[in-house]
Amino acid sequence: MKNSKMKSEEIARIAGVSRSTVSRVINNYSNVPAETRDKVMKVIRDYNYFPSVSAQVLAGKPVRTLGLFLIEPGNVSSDSLTNMLLVSVIENASELGYYILTNIIRDITNTDTVSSVKEMFIQNRIDGGIFIGAAIREPLIDELTAEGYIVGVFDQRQLEYSQPNRIVANFNNDSGMKQSLAYLTGLGHTRIGVINGDMKRLSGQTKYEGFQKAMRMCNLDINPDWVLPGDFHERGGYVAMNTLLNKTSDLPTAIIAANDSVAFGAIRAIKEHGMNVPEDMSIIGFDDHLLSEKYHPALTTIRIDFNEMLRKLTTDVIVKIEKGTTDVIEITIECSLIVRDSCRRI
Amino acid sequence: MKNSKMKSEEIARIAGVSRSTVSRVINNYSNVPAETRDKVMKVIRDYNYFPSVSAQVLAGKPVRTLGLFLIEPGNVSSDSLTNMLLVSVIENASELGYYILTNIIRDITNTDTVSSVKEMFIQNRIDGGIFIGAAIREPLIDELTAEGYIVGVFDQRQLEYSQPNRIVANFNNDSGMKQSLAYLTGLGHTRIGVINGDMKRLSGQTKYEGFQKAMRMCNLDINPDWVLPGDFHERGGYVAMNTLLNKTSDLPTAIIAANDSVAFGAIRAIKEHGMNVPEDMSIIGFDDHLLSEKYHPALTTIRIDFNEMLRKLTTDVIVKIEKGTTDVIEITIECSLIVRDSCRRI
DNA sequence: CTGAAAGCGCTTACAG
DNA sequence: CTGAAAGCGCTTACAG
Structure with a gap:
């Protein structure tokens, strides 16, 4: 049940294969015979081995992490929306094997804030970001998309020139x-x-x-x-x-x-x-x-349906990260009247 | 203003020093003359350079990320507490230069959940974790601390044998x-x-x-x-x-x-x-x-004062990560009566 | 189908 | 004070 110091080399040694093969098994390469795969998988499970993300990322794989940026000037929205929103993003991302790094942006014009957000992208802490609470035009987001980073934004539309790496979501x-x-x-x-x-x-x-x-x-x-x-x-x-x-x-x-x-x-x-x-x-x-x-x-x-909107937005951002398709995405979610007691017939 | 492909080697070349020196500047080594430091810092700023975390972590530095684990069986606490709590942890961590990876744990007995939480530690995605909503005794947390991972828990006490890597926080x-x-x-x-x-x-x-x-x-x-x-x-x-x-x-x-x-x-x-x-x-x-x-x-x-409790807990976890001291920490926060209208004299 | 080797971008003893 | 070099743990062409 040890694992902390387990590395692919150890797994390889125990399974009697090379590190290359272990890596192929982990990354689901097709050219590994079932028998070899099973043998390696057994060792991986027996030793409760998980590859180091840092090493994987350094070697070119995605971090499988998204930044969630909540732009909330000053007043922490004490209503339950932020809560629901967070949970919704986390759970959708989690189903696709992604983690969420949450950030509260109090003042999006503050230089330190701006640079710390960019830092997360540049340092490769995240594969992409989701912004909630953005104004119609946010220079920070514009810079990020211009650099080619993948970003999902609620409550914005595409710019004059559409960007495949800026996914926008709105309600109708x-x-x-x-x-x-x-x-x-x-x-x-x-x-x-x-x-x-x-x-x-x-x-x-x-x-x-x-x-x-x-x-x-x-x-x-x-x-x-x-x-x-x-x-x-x-x-x-x-x-x-x-x-x-x-x-x-x-x-x-x-x-x-x-x-x-x-x-x-x-x-x-x-x-x-x-x-x-x-x-x-x-x-x-x-x-x-x-x-x-x-x-x-x-x-x-x-x-x-805020939840549906976030589910689509999160999913689309992740798919974009993984497939890197060049289609331009604009999500629009329908809405509908709920009649209750606050209106009367004249 | 480019940066994406910037690496320490480039910075070194432009500043006319070696990668070693660039690294020393970034990590604030004392044995770098002010002049050299300034020269290098200028280039770093000019090119908006941020070192890759993956590389840093692989070379042995902390990820500067904490996992926040909210154990909430089923009903997403729709009251504002979760919100406040999250914001509090994020902002305190952020002041110390740490990020928060948030996780919702619906069922802490579920094998997949347990293994995905451990995965975060093993993969080195986080330097430590903070648990909210834990029962008096949680096998998962016990395993984590036994492995030596640093964990902060609200609403638990130390085990019979105190663990320096399990920091507990409670109200009096x-x-x-x-x-x-x-x-x-x-x-x-x-x-x-x-x-x-x-x-x-x-x-x-x-x-x-x-x-x-x-x-x-x-x-x-x-x-x-x-x-x-x-x-x-x-x-x-x-x-x-x-x-x-x-x-x-x-x-x-x-x-x-x-x-x-x-x-x-x-x-x-x-x-x-x-x-x-x-x-x-x-x-x-x-x-x-x-x-x-x-x-x-x-x-x-x-x-x-939930905020004070979380501030202390977060800070102590981070200090423990960075200093690795062996002291046993039990945080206790005082509380006090607020008299309003729901009690009468008999 | 599979192994040896280069490479990812850092840090840090080591030697000078 | 500072550079060359080894090492961190993976992945992936490359060659066989």
């Missing part, structure tokens, strides 16, 4: 917004407003663009007073709704929030103003947050 | 329990019960032992009907309290819960029985969970 926010508006219109709403997300993020932009398009399709006018800035956080939704309620009595009958946290904030503000949801205002969210179902009122929202 | 649960009981006694309670945590975990045991000791010190008798089994989860607290309330009308006036989640569950059950906290029963928790302050009633509890 356009479709989500259209569903929200279709539903509200069906309920008879025509006075509809929106609380936006962070417009530095692609999803912030595409959601708003989706809103505009959908309003046009429904033949509704956008009232600029009802287009409120936000940031994807509860606090932002609260502030936005407060501003609206304090400014005017000419209110929309329904508000589409950039995500569920924003919706929670908006509802809190509405309640504090002595009004009710959906009686006085209908609210529709985006994400289908864990809490949304349990919230009061239970939140009508657009469900996205 | 004894002190916490004593504070809880002192407070309740001060309020005039004598009829005091307890909902236990998971007794397979050391903290489950030490908390209950602390309770017993403290009761003795306060000259109070333990009513076996008021000692309820639990599991550190909300659900467990709920079930325990329901059982108690349904079984008898001879109720305690106060309950100490193994942690705040358990307390939340217990309070939920009490409310469902049409009773109130603290009017009909006082409840005291343990942890000072993020929600405890905001809960209704705000929960009186014992605050523990």
